[in-house]
Amino acid sequence: MVNMSKILIIYHSQGGNNKKMALAVAQGVNSIDGAEAILRPALKATLDDLLSCDGMAIGSPEYFGYMAGAVKDFFDRTYEKARNDKKVFRKPYVVFINAGNDGSGALLSIERICLGYRFKKVFDPIVAKGEITEDVLSRCREMGQTIAAGCASGIY
Numbered sequence: 001m002v003n004m005s006k007i008l009i010i011y012h013s014q015g016g017n018n019k020k021m022a023l024a025v026a027q028g029v030n031s032i033d034g035a036e037a038i039l040r041p042a043l044k045a046t047l048d049d050l051l052s053c054d055g056m057a058i059g060s061p062e063y064f065g066y067m068a069g070a071v072k073d074f075f076d077r078t079y080e081k082a083r084n085d086k087k088v089f090r091k092p093y094v095v096f097i098n099a100g101n102d103g104s105g106a107l108l109s110i111e112r113i114c115l116g117y118r119f120k121k122v123f124d125p126i127v128a129k130g131e132i133t134e135d136v137l138s139r140c141r142e143m144g145q146t147i148a149a150g151c152a153s154g155i156y
């Protein structure tokens with residue numbers, strides 16, 4: 001049996017916007033042969049999820065000019081144990097944000113922490129404002145397809 005590339009999608013969403021984006025990323029991942037999406041609300045995602053995935057997508061609303069506390073909690077719980085693990089070094093990642101305004105605080109805070117883990121960014125972040133459009137969903141599917149195809153073919 002072929003080894004499937006696992007793409008971990010961690011996200012937080014109270015109102016549903018980031019969840020819709022996460023589901024679209026997952027759809028994109030699952031459309032690629034040899035790849036599967038592991039979808040996890042950030043509060044339920046574990047260190048093992050992080051260590052065992054081949055790539056990850058991180059989704060967050062902006063709260064008070066920063067990422068959601070639930071996403072920060074995932075980083076807080078995994079950072080010390082993960083950052084020196086060779087399975088995390090240069091792990092491909094992508095970010096998607098849905099916020100009330102420009103989402104730049106959430107994006108910057110996530111990217112800064114990803115530098116600390118030494119993840120490798122492989123797709124431009126998607127930052128969407130408010131209600132989800134078909135264009136946003138289509139970009140999220142493309143994001144999922146891209147990271148999944150890259151991981152499945154070993155190009156990263």
Ligand SMILES: Cc1cc2nc3c(=O)[nH]c(=O)nc-3n(C[C@H](O)[C@H](O)[C@H](O)COP(=O)(O)O)c2cc1C
Binds near residue numbers: 013099
């Ligand atoms: C507690 C709280 C704080 C927020 N702070 C910000 C903020 O600083 N900047 C911003 O652009 N939107 C802010 N928002 C709006 C959310 O980012 C926005 O509603 C987003 O679409 C929520 O995503 P969700 O539907 O996935 O929960 C805040 C919302 C909440 C509930």
